[in-house]
Amino acid sequence: MTQFSDLNLDPQVLRALVEAGYETPTPIQADAIPPALEGRDVLGIAQTGTGKTAAFVLPMISRLSRGRARARMPRSLVLCPTRELAAQVAENFDAYTKYLKLSKALLIGGVSFKEQEVLIDRGVDVLIATPGRLLDHFERGKLLLTGVQVMVVDEADRMLDMGFIPDIERIFSLTPFTRQTLFFSATMAPEIERITNTFLQAPARVEVARAATAAENIEQGVVAFAPASRERAAADKRALLRALIDREGAACSNAIVFCNRKSDVDIVAKSLRRHGYDAEPIHGDLEQSQRMRTLDGFREGKVRFLIASDVAARGLDIPEVTHVFQFDVPTHSEDYVHRIGRTGRAGRSGKALMIAGPRDDKLVDAIEKLVQKPIPRVEAPQAEARPERRPRRDDAEAKPARRPRTETPRKAEAAPAPAEAAHPARKPEPAPAPRQDRQPERRPEPKQDRAPRRDRGRHDDAVVGMGDDAPAFIRLSFAERRAG
Numbered sequence: 113m114t115q116f117s118d119l120n121l122d123p124q125v126l127r128a129l130v131e132a133g134y135e136t137p138t139p140i141q142a143d144a145i146p147p148a149l150e151g152r153d154v155l156g157i158a159q160t161g162t163g164k165t166a167a168f169v170l171p172m173i174s175r176l177s178r179g180r181a182r183a184r185m186p187r188s189l190v191l192c193p194t195r196e197l198a199a200q201v202a203e204n205f206d207a208y209t210k211y212l213k214l215s216k217a218l219l220i221g222g223v224s225f226k227e228q229e230v231l232i233d234r235g236v237d238v239l240i241a242t243p244g245r246l247l248d249h250f251e252r253g254k255l256l257l258t259g260v261q262v263m264v265v266d267e268a269d270r271m272l273d274m275g276f277i278p279d280i281e282r283i284f285s286l287t288p289f290t291r292q293t294l295f296f297s298a299t300m301a302p303e304i305e306r307i308t309n310t311f312l313q314a315p316a317r318v319e320v321a322r323a324a325t326a327a328e329n330i331e332q333g334v335v336a337f338a339p340a341s342r343e344r345a346a347a348d349k350r351a352l353l354r355a356l357i358d359r360e361g362a363a364c365s366n367a368i369v370f371c372n373r374k375s376d377v378d379i380v381a382k383s384l385r386r387h388g389y390d391a392e393p394i395h396g397d398l399e400q401s402q403r404m405r406t407l408d409g410f411r412e413g414k415v416r417f418l419i420a421s422d423v424a425a426r427g428l429d430i431p432e433v434t435h436v437f438q439f440d441v442p443t444h445s446e447d448y449v450h451r452i453g454r455t456g457r458a459g460r461s462g463k464a465l466m467i468a469g470p471r472d473d474k475l476v477d478a479i480e481k482l483v484q485k486p487i488p489r490v491e492a493p494q495a496e497a498r499p500e501r502r503p504r505r506d507d508a509e510a511k512p513a514r515r516p517r518t519e520t521p522r523k524a525e526a527a528p529a530p531a532e533a534a535h536p537a538r539k540p541e542p543a544p545a546p547r548q549d550r551q552p553e554r555r556p557e558p559k560q561d562r563a564p565r566r567d568r569g570r571h572d573d574a575v576v577g578m579g580d581d582a583p584a585f586i587r588l589s590f591a592e593r594r595a596g
Contacts, residue, residue: 114142120149122174124211129170132207138163139320145171147316148294155305155312156296157319164296165204165429168264172294173209175262176237181215184232185259186239191283193270194423195220195242195400196407201266202240214238219245222400229254243271243279250286257286268295268308269446277307284311298453299446326449326483330456331463333490334476339469349467350383353439355493356465357389357417360435363463366410367435368418370451372443380439381419391417394424422447424454431457438466441475445482465490 116129116137129135137145140158148154148171158164172188181187192198202218209216217231219241225248232239232255239246249255263284265271271280293312300308308315326332337352339345357364371377374395384391392406392415403423409415411430418424422442433455442448448466455462466487468476480486 119145119170121145121170122177122212124177125170125174125208128208128210131210134166138167140164140318141167141170143318143320144168144294144296144316147318148172148292149174151175151292153292153312153315154294154296155300155308155315155317156294157300157317158296158298162320164298165201165266166208168266168294168296169201169204169208172238172262172264173205173212173214176214177212179237181235181237182259183235184254185256186217186232186236187259188238188262188264189246189257189260189283189287190238190240190264190266191246191271191280192240192242192266193276195222196403196423197266198240198242199404200429205238205240216240219249220400221245222403225249225252243276243283246283247279257283258288260287260291262292262294263287264294264296265311266296268297269299270297280311298449326452326464327456327462329459329461330452331461332452332487333463333465334487335465335467335490335492337467337469337492345469346379349439349469350380352467352492353380353437354384354387354389356437356467359493360463364435366413366416366418366433367437368420368424368433368451368454369437369439370420370422370424370442372421372440374421376439377419377421384417384419389417390415391419393419395421396423422451429457430454431460433457434462436462436464438464441466441468441472441479443475445475445478448479449483 114137115135116126119137119142121129140156140162144154144156144167148168154168156164156167168190172190176187179187190198190201192201198218198220202216205214205216214237215231215235216238217228217236217240219228219239221242221244228245228249232249246255250257265280270276293315295308295312295315335352335356337349339348353369357367369380369391371380374397377393377395381391381393392409394403394406398406406415406418407424410418436452436455438448438451442451452462452464455464466476476487
């Protein structure tokens with residue numbers, strides 16, 4: 113059996129590996145490290161959880177152990193699709209370079225530009241970055257890539273398939289043609305492989321397992337979900353998730369729950385917390401500091417359930433994850449392999465359950481076609497019954513029952529008229545049947561007598577409206593005024 117000591121690694125790297133407890137390399141490490149140490153391009157394909165990160169970090173730092181970095185000109189570059197994966201690669205770098213004087217810089221979003229610029233100005237041997245932040249530093253004039261000797265693309269299919277192709281092509285154009293390029297991924301579709309051929313020169317293809325296969329130590333299952341109604345579908349699905357967790361019992365010491373949408377990540381996390389489960393969300397819209405705190409808490413066992421989008425599906429190495437629950441069936445079948453690969457790592461056993469509704473049949477068929485085997489169907493547990501609405505106190509007495517309009521008496525029928533009360537012997541006339549469209553009869557108003565028309569040319573002598581205060585000439589009669 114091959115040992116790390118047989119791979120011609122730097123002695124200081126071997127010393128760090130021994131202290132970390134690693135003696136025997138995984139198949140991908142045993143096959144990829146020798147050609148990488150020779151300076152050849154490598155295309156590595158292997159299952160998740162098989163140690164691909166160490167397969168490129170170990171030969172890279174062994175080659176960089178001799179030499180010195182210059183300011184703003186890193187000697188090597190590692191590109192990662194997510195911030196979490198980049199931070200994890202940086203942790204591996206720190207562990208394996210314990211006895212080497214190599215410097216690194218981590219360029220990811222959510223961190224101050226100034227802090228990163230200080231590290232770049234000092235000169236770094238290894239630059240670990242996401243494409244967006246790397247290009248931001250380059251456009252600011254703070255970074256040169258002409259000194260890159262080794263370039264690594266981690267999770268290559270994701271980088272090239274999810275909109276990073278223009279950024280990747282631009283970054284490759286900024287690096288020297290003589291660089292060494294290493295591509296590593298768990299899946300490699302034929303169309304993606306054709307793209308990699310433009311970046312790699314006569315690569316050593318290392319495929320220790322068929323692409324898009326899951327480890328045999330992961331127990332897989334599909335749980336059918338049929339909502340009773342569209343209005344209750346989301347709530348019933350969350351109840352089914354809780355029932356699955358409860359059925360696993362103590363065996364589910366910690367788990368990752370994957371959702372397709374970021375909004376569902378928050379909703380599922382709040383729902384689990386409301387029902388007494390220790391759960392925290394993680395997705396791309398959260399602050400980087402909060403995402404790192406959540407991941408650290410999950411690694412340390414302070415958080416039992418990590419509710420995540422596919423930001424946590426790629427490359428995260430958390431060895432002791434016992435279960436993976438897929439709240440949603442992934443729209444891309446390759447993501448299924450990456451999701452379930454978060455459990456059953458480093459030879460441990462794991463369990464992965466996926467909830468599938470009636471509309472998910474095509475997606476499940478695509479996944480089974482990719483992994484080339486059927487996924488066992490698992491009987492759904494009895495979800496908790498939906499609580500009935502408790503009636504409010506004195507609900508029946510709070511509002512009296514409303515009587516039909518036909519039973520409501522009119523005012524004329526409710527009380528007798530005064531004339532009818534004065535003459536009880538008089539037989540009242542029957543009231544006409546009420547009609548909704550009948551208009552009340554309009555009685556003609558009596559004509560008022562018009563004031564007598566005064567004779568034209570007649571004038572009264574009386575002065576009206578001014579009383580004793582009227583001037584003297586006004587108090588004269590009309591005859592006096594004409595005579596005067």
